[in-house]
Amino acid sequence: MKKILYTIAVCAIAFGVSSCKKLDNYEEPQETLTGSVIDAGTGKTLQTENGGGGTRIKLLEISWSDNPTPFYIASMQDGTFNYTKLFAGKNKISAEGAFVPLVQTNSSGATVVDKSQTVDIKGTTTVNFSVDPLLRVEWVGEPVINADGTISASFKITRGTSDAAFQNDITDVHLFLNSNKFVGNNNYDNRYSPQIDFSGSSANAQLGQTITLTTKGGPLPTKRDYFLRIGARTNYGLKYYNYTDVKTISVP
Amino acid sequence: MKKNIYIIICFLVCWTTACKKLDVPPINIIQDKDVFTSTGGIQAYMARIYSELPIEDFRYSPQRGLNFFWIISPFPAVTGEALSRDQNGAMQENVGESPWGDCYKLIRDANYFIENMPKYAGTYTPAQVNSWLGEARFIRALTYFALVKRYGGVPIVDKVLEYPTGNIDDLNMARASEEAVYDFVAADLDFAYANLSESNQAGRANKYAAAAFKSRAMLYAGSIAKYNTTTLSDGAGNRVCGIPSSKAVTYFKAAYDAALLVAPKYSLYKKVWAAGDKEAQFQNYVNMFFDESSPENIFVKQYHYPESVHGYDAYNVPRQLMGGNGYSSEVNPTLNYVELFDGLPKNADGTLRTTTSGEYDLYANTMDLFANAEPRLRATVILPGDQFKGQSIEIRRGIYTGSSAGGISPLLAPGSTSNYPTANIVQSSNANQTPYKLPDGTTMNPAGLSGVFTGDGTCAISGFSVRKYLVPDKPTSEVLENRSDQTFIEMRYAEVLLNRAEAAYELNALGQNDKDYLQDAFLDINQIRERAGATLLAGPGDLSSVNVVRKERRKELGFENKIWWDMRRWRTADIEQNSTIYRVLMPFYSANDKKYFFDARTDERNVRYTFDVRWYYEEIPNGEIQKSQKLIQNPGY
Known part of the structure; x- marks a missing residue:
């Protein structure tokens, strides 16, 4: 009796599992889009932050529609991007971020500048964008640990574009500090990270000058690594930040 | 034979009765003619659409939206007016x-009324019909205003769309420009003003309400024209985000002119106000929010227990008056907000002065610090030790047990976000307190009855509790969720005056001199200040910047769910909230002095507010984007 029951159970399971065969007959997307957003002035990738406040790549798939809903790919914080699950197709690709927009429209909605690239995505497709950042933020020397346990970092800010339409007033500069390498306006330790807010055009005199920011909130906890980055932004559009690269400093 | 004939006759009779037509309107569904042919029917139609008006009242929070009972992420805790244990930072509507x-459903209801009401016009006088049509246009205008202040330009639907009988392509509508939507709102409100009656039932609009809302909507449009920096145009050239700055003067003038229309009918509430009498001014300001006959109420949303209710009292009473549901103290005004007011050292x-030459000032009672405070502050915020419902609201952070010889130095360095040192401070983590024995042998709880407790947030975490709109005589047994029914005042005359002052200030700043606008702004602000018991401006010269007008607005309209929209239209939210930590005021009792001192510090939870620039235009719901080829998303989403 028991044997029969077991036989039935085994059969039931076997039948049950066999019905799990996939019938989804369309191939999963597997094309790759990779590339970088590069500062035209320095030739280096343009630093940004992770997530919604950073650079993103805008894809308009025009192989089947003239008016597609955009698809966005977020950039990594070093300015490169890599997306491995795209369908093959013809795409009009541009980027959005803390740089002079690649696609510009005038007041009547007509496109006056269009530096987007039309690309057939198949296999691994590489697309690079050369952009003029709104601001260029650069380290001056290495960050130092002060005697009182704080960290000071020096940097300078210059304009990344000569187009006066994109030389808006600088609104604020931050020294972002975090305990892991993902650091930026979306991810930082607000107890220690200082900022300078500028009103009006008061920051313009600071352009090209060496500025030093020192962490606030007293001595930093010791025996660990800190990841530092400077971010600055202007009053243009969605006020994206321009960043330096990330520097690591070990507090003994 | 005869029998057979009878049978045939019977049979035929049975047959013919079945010929009655069955195509009759279902009697259990209300038809247009039932609604539109009686004033009662129209009142019922109106009652429902008014109840769905998108106004941010006692049942709104940015976390859960409109018409929701559970308000524990209160709106003021998003703007910096207050802190709440359930709100940890800036946010946009979620x-x-x-x-x-919901807005487009309501727009359809209004459009349906506008199209069908005239078919039944013969039943009524022309004045009645016009007034109702004006009312429907008023509702449509408010609804479009709710959309445009969130999303910028939206599709303008000014007729009932037929689906599925109509042409599907006609239903696929593109966004109009932001300017066009504001103009549409203005046109509807102009129609409403011209056609609505002088007065109406409480809770329904009269012509002055239309003018008042026009002053608000046009002020928003003017601010966006002047301060917005975001631009988005569609392929056809409609600027769906942003308004050309050249339109600023037009809109500010429209706001100013609309505000003037309201003035003859309404006035500031001053029923028990008396010049120079701070207590009377305080009482007057408290009463204003509960007097149904107030000459200041232009447009209100009424509630009535048990069929239409909210829970404002239950969520916001101080901890020591907590009701049976266990909620309290959701809205705790920040020190930043309190410091806006006059009459404080x-x-x-x-900033508030709590020290003299590096040592804390000592006070016998916590209220002594606020002895000369502006009456409007006391009526808006429960200060530590002030009276509410016959009790002294006891707010105390802890007992300082250290030596007081030579004065007490600040517990923390200025601006420090650290925790308080544990030495010399006795504190309590929750409401079950262990009394502390003072040097004179008496005992005292470390924290006040309403906090501050270090372990849970069910207390006045900022050192203050909100008073505005809390019913002063509601028994604690009735301080329950869904048990409050005080009226929400969506539009009061004070706002119209502030709209007028702001529009006048901006017109002056934009070089308009067909009137003495600055003088007008000065007189408006002083009317508000006089009623509030605040220090009057000496002259128009005191209006040194737009911030004087804006600050007055924050003080007068605080905790009325208006300030967030103001911060957005001024485009100052991202500057105000840029890794911002708000400040609190912690009262301590010094055991050796037998006196209180106050420590002004940053929020002990170290909660930071950062407003994302994208939020000036909210994200259009993705479901809507997918339904339409023509809807374009706002920038950054």
Whole structure:
């Protein structure tokens, strides 16, 4: 009796599992889009932050529609991007971020500048964008640990574009500090990270000058690594930040 | 034979009765003719659409949207007016599809009324018909205003769309420009003003309400024209985000002119106000929010227990008056907000002065610090030790047990976000307190009855509790969720005056001199200040910047769910909230002095507010984007 029951159970399971065969007959997307957003002035990738406040790549798939809903790919914080699950197709690709927009429209909605690239995505497709950042933020020397346990970092800010339409007033500069390498306006330790807010055009005199920011909130906890980055932004559009690269400093 | 004939006759009779037509309107569904042919029917139609008006009242929070009972992420805790244990930072509305979809349903209801009401016009006088049509246009205008202030330009639907009988392509509508939507709102409100009656039932609009809302909507449009920096145009050249700055003067003038229309009918509430009598001014300001006959109420939303209710009292009473549901103290005004008011000792930089030459000032009672406070502050905020419902609201952070010889130095360095040192401070983590024995042998709880407790947030975490709109005589047994029914005042005359003052100030700043606008702004602000018991401006010269007008607005309209929209239209939210930590005021009792001192510090939870620039235009729901080829998303989403 028991044997029969077991036989039935085994059969039931076997039948049950066999019905799990996939019938989804369309191939999963597997094309790759990779590339970088590069500062035209320095030739280096343009630093940004992770997530919604950073650079993103805008894809308009025009192989089947003239008016597609955009698809966005977020950039990594070093300015490169890599997306491995795209369908093959013809795409009009541009980027959005803390740089002079690649696609510009005038007041009547007509496109006056269009530096987007039309690309057939198949296999691994590489697309690079050369952009003029709104601001260029650069380290001056290495960050130092002060005697009182704080960290000071020096940097300078210059304009990344000569187009006066994109030389808006600088609104604020931050020294972002975090305990892991993902650091930026979306991810930082607000107890220690200082900022300078500028009103009006008061920051313009600071352009090209060496500025030093020192962490606030007293001595930093010791025996660990800190990841530092400077971010600055202007009053243009969605006020994206321009960043330096990330520097690591070990507090003994 | 005869029998057979009878049978045949019977049979035929049975047959013919079945010929009665069955195509009759279902009697259990209300038809247009039932609604539109009686004033009662129209009142019922109106009652429902008014109840769905998108106004941010006692049942609104940015976390859960409109018409929701559970308000524990209160709106003031998003703007910096207050702190709440359930709100940890800045946010935009997190309500998915609802404002968009719900608004268009309401617009359809208004359009349906506008199209069908005239068919039954013969039943009524022309004045009645016009007034109702004006009312429907008023509702449509408010709904479009709710959309445009969130999303910028939206599709303008000014007729009932037929689905599925109509042409599907006609239903696929593109966004109009932001300017066009504001103009549409203005045109509807102009029609409403011209056609609505002088007066109406409480809770329904009269012509002055239309003018008042026009002053608000046009002020928003003017501010966006002047301060917005975001631009988005569609392929056809409609600027769906942003308004040309050349339109600023037009809109500010429209706001100013609309505000003037309201003035003859309404006035500031001053029923028990008396010049120079701070207590009377305080009582007057408290009463204003509960007097149904107030000459200041232009447009209100009424509630009535048990069929239409909210829970404002239950969520916001001080901890020591907590009701049976266990909620309290959700809205705790920040020190930043309290410091806006007059009559407090201030440092040179405008912050509250709590120390003299590096030592804390000592006070016998916590209220002594606020002895000369502006009456409007006391009526808006429960200060530590002030009276509410016949009790002294006891707010105390802890007992300082250290030596007081030579004065007490600040517990923390200025601006420090650290925790308080544990030495010399006795504190309590929750409401079950262990009394502390003072040097004179008496005992005292470390924290006040309403906090501050270090372990849970069910207390006045900022050192203050909100008073505005809390019913002063509601028994604690009735301080329950869904048990409050005080009226929400969506539009009061004070706002119209502030709209007028702001529009006048901006017109002056834009070089308009067909009137003495600055003088007008000065008189408006002083009317508000006089009623509030605040210090009057000496002359128009005191209006040194737009911030004087804006600050007055924050003080007068605080905790009325208006300030967030103001911060957005001024485009100052991202500057005000840029890794911002708000400040609190912690009262301590010094055991050796037998006196109180106050420590002004940053929020002990170290909560930071950062407003994302994208939020000036909210994200259009993705479900709507997918339904339409023509809807374009706002920038950055």
